[in-house]
Amino acid sequence: MRCDHTPAWQALQSHAAAFRSFDLRDAFASDAHRVSALSQSAPHVFADLSKNHTDTATEALLLALAEQTGLAAHRNAMFRGEPINNTEGRAVMHWLLRQPPGPAPTVRAELAEALAHVHTTLDAMLAYAEQIRADARITDVVNIGIGGSDLGPQMAVLALQDLVILGKRFHFVSNVDGHELAAVLNTLRAENTLFLIASKTFTTLDTMTNARSALAWYRAQGGRDVAGHFAALTTNVEAAAEFGIRTTFGFWDWVGGRYSLWSAIGLPLAIAIGASGFRDLLAGAHAMDQHFQTAPLEINLPVRLGLLDIWYRNFLGYTSRSIAPYHSGLRRVPAYLQQLEMESNGKRVDRNGQAVPYGTSPVLWGEPGTNGQHAYFQMLHQGTDVVPLEFIAVKKPTHGLKDHHELLLANAIAQAQALMLGQQDPGGHRHFTGNRPSTFLLLDELTPASLGALIALQEHRVFVSGAVWGINSFDQWGVELGKVLAKDIHARILSGNADGLDASTASLLQRVR
Numbered sequence: 188m189r190c191d192h193t194p195a196w197q198a199l200q201s202h203a204a205a206f207r208s209f210d211l212r213d214a215f216a217s218d219a220h221r222v223s224a225l226s227q228s229a230p231h232v233f234a235d236l237s238k239n240h241t242d243t244a245t246e247a248l249l250l251a252l253a254e255q256t257g258l259a260a261h262r263n264a265m266f267r268g269e270p271i272n273n274t275e276g277r278a279v280m281h282w283l284l285r286q287p288p289g290p291a292p293t294v295r296a297e298l299a300e301a302l303a304h305v306h307t308t309l310d311a312m313l314a315y316a317e318q319i320r321a322d323a324r325i326t327d328v329v330n331i332g333i334g335g336s337d338l339g340p341q342m343a344v345l346a347l348q349d350l351v352i353l354g355k356r357f358h359f360v361s362n363v364d365g366h367e368l369a370a371v372l373n374t375l376r377a378e379n380t381l382f383l384i385a386s387k388t389f390t391t392l393d394t395m396t397n398a399r400s401a402l403a404w405y406r407a408q409g410g411r412d413v414a415g416h417f418a419a420l421t422t423n424v425e426a427a428a429e430f431g432i433r434t435t436f437g438f439w440d441w442v443g444g445r446y447s448l449w450s451a452i453g454l455p456l457a458i459a460i461g462a463s464g465f466r467d468l469l470a471g472a473h474a475m476d477q478h479f480q481t482a483p484l485e486i487n488l489p490v491r492l493g494l495l496d497i498w499y500r501n502f503l504g505y506t507s508r509s510i511a512p513y514h515s516g517l518r519r520v521p522a523y524l525q526q527l528e529m530e531s532n533g534k535r536v537d538r539n540g541q542a543v544p545y546g547t548s549p550v551l552w553g554e555p556g557t558n559g560q561h562a563y564f565q566m567l568h569q570g571t572d573v574v575p576l577e578f579i580a581v582k583k584p585t586h587g588l589k590d591h592h593e594l595l596l597a598n599a600i601a602q603a604q605a606l607m608l609g610q611q612d613p614g615g616h617r618h619f620t621g622n623r624p625s626t627f628l629l630l631d632e633l634t635p636a637s638l639g640a641l642i643a644l645q646e647h648r649v650f651v652s653g654a655v656w657g658i659n660s661f662d663q664w665g666v667e668l669g670k671v672l673a674k675d676i677h678a679r680i681l682s683g684n685a686d687g688l689d690a691s692t693a694s695l696l697q698r699v700r
């Protein structure tokens with residue numbers, strides 16, 4: 188049943204009206220068990236949800252909503268490999284990429300063949316990664332890809348910097364803006380460089396333009412061994428071969444671009460941290476998959492987070508969520524999560540193509556703490572909008588610098604506290620209303636396994652809200668129109684033909700020529 192037609196939705200609406208007077212400070216004062224009731228341990232990740240505008244009664248109503256909208260059945264359909272990406276007629280099986288090999292009671296027999304292919308490809312890709320790691324001639328690895336073919340490996344290589352092999356540099360070129368590629372090429376020598384052309388479709392204009400320029404540059408530098416210096420990561424193996432690339436690691440149409448870090452798209456990370464590190468990343472994500480699949484919904488962390496997202500978006504009217512990783516290695520996590528959430532759930536129609544009358548994806552944004560504190564946290568504390576903030580902190584640092592990590596963690600905890608407690612000052616400017624919500628995610632250490640678990644947690648939480656909204660979280664038709672129009676405008680920039688354009692577009696066209 189569509190979520191807004193369920194009895195639970197109606198009940199949540201009445202509940203939300205009563206909730207207008209909810210105050211976190213009172214909630215803590217009146218409930219000694221609030222922290223334990225609203226905390227949740229999951230593999231590698233501890234979550235304190237207690238500083239959110241929610242309580243156990245709200246969670247109970249949200250769980251009823253999950254039941255009435257068939258969340259568990261939809262989750263199980265994904266894990267059975269059913270084509271839940273209905274607008275593209277595809278299964279959604281990024282989770283299979285982190286499934287260990289061999290007979291698995293949780294994997295249907297029909298998927299055994301797919302799992303075998305996954306492991307054959309993984310083994311080949313990791314063997315190649317080890318070969319490149321051992322090859323001292325390769326000092327620079329350049330990943331050319333965009334969106335899901337860029338953000339995941341880039342985010343993960345930065346996050347796991349301490350484990351990155353010495354003597355190799357990793358570059359990520361995504362933008363069709365030639366300034367980006369040119370700046371990287373200026374630092375390279377052809378004989379020392381490996382280009383990875385990462386594109387699920389192998390048709391994306393930005394990536395193919397960069398790939399062609401990289402190939403031309405390589406040849407112009409006297410490079411003769413294209414096979415040894417270019418590899419492709421793609422589902423479109425034929426297109427890669429046509430491009431002239433002989434080393435290709437494939438994946439499958441049931442892996443969405445923004446869910447593809449676990450596939451061949453993870454090759455730069457595998458080269459950076461090695462085969463065993465990459466397997467640890469998969470194992471951490473798999474542990475979270477199992478948690479999502481088997482933990483009862485009321486103690487299932489992705490479910491609790493996804494339902495909280497629904498509560499905020501549809502009942503309390505909070506339209507955005509800010510992400511604050513208190514670890515500089517996680518600085519690309521906000522950008523990664525932006526694609527994950529907004530490309531997945533930025534939809535205005537349900538799975539049957541009918542417009543939905545309720546809000547879907549929130550706006551996601553953020554920067555690492557403490558930087559954000561000295562920039563936009565002002566608005567979080569004293570602005571007119573309530574923006575739930577998600578802290579991501581790591582208990583143990585990997586550096587040995589004295590004082591820093593305690594100060595970092597103190598700032599994260601203090602910000603969450605300040606948002607909630609506020610400060611009385613009837614005089615005005617120094618007054619903080621407090622009662623501002625936040626979630627605190629804590630990892631013991633930032634390792635391949637904990638990073639894998641954290642990212643899988645976020646994937647599943649996006650699944651949960653998308654499932655309740657009844658939308659298809661696995662297509663992205665909204666990016667197509669701009670691609671088509673860009674082709675037309677490109678031809679017009681070259682020709683100068685502005686016929687039939689609206690006045691503003693025609694005027695801009697003339698200005699850029």
Ligand code: F6P
Binds near residue numbers: 333336387530666
């Ligand atoms: O245009 C959006 C998109 O298709 C994303 O979904 C995807 O991650 C990105 O472009 C890159 O696509 P590809 O890997 O096929 O080059």
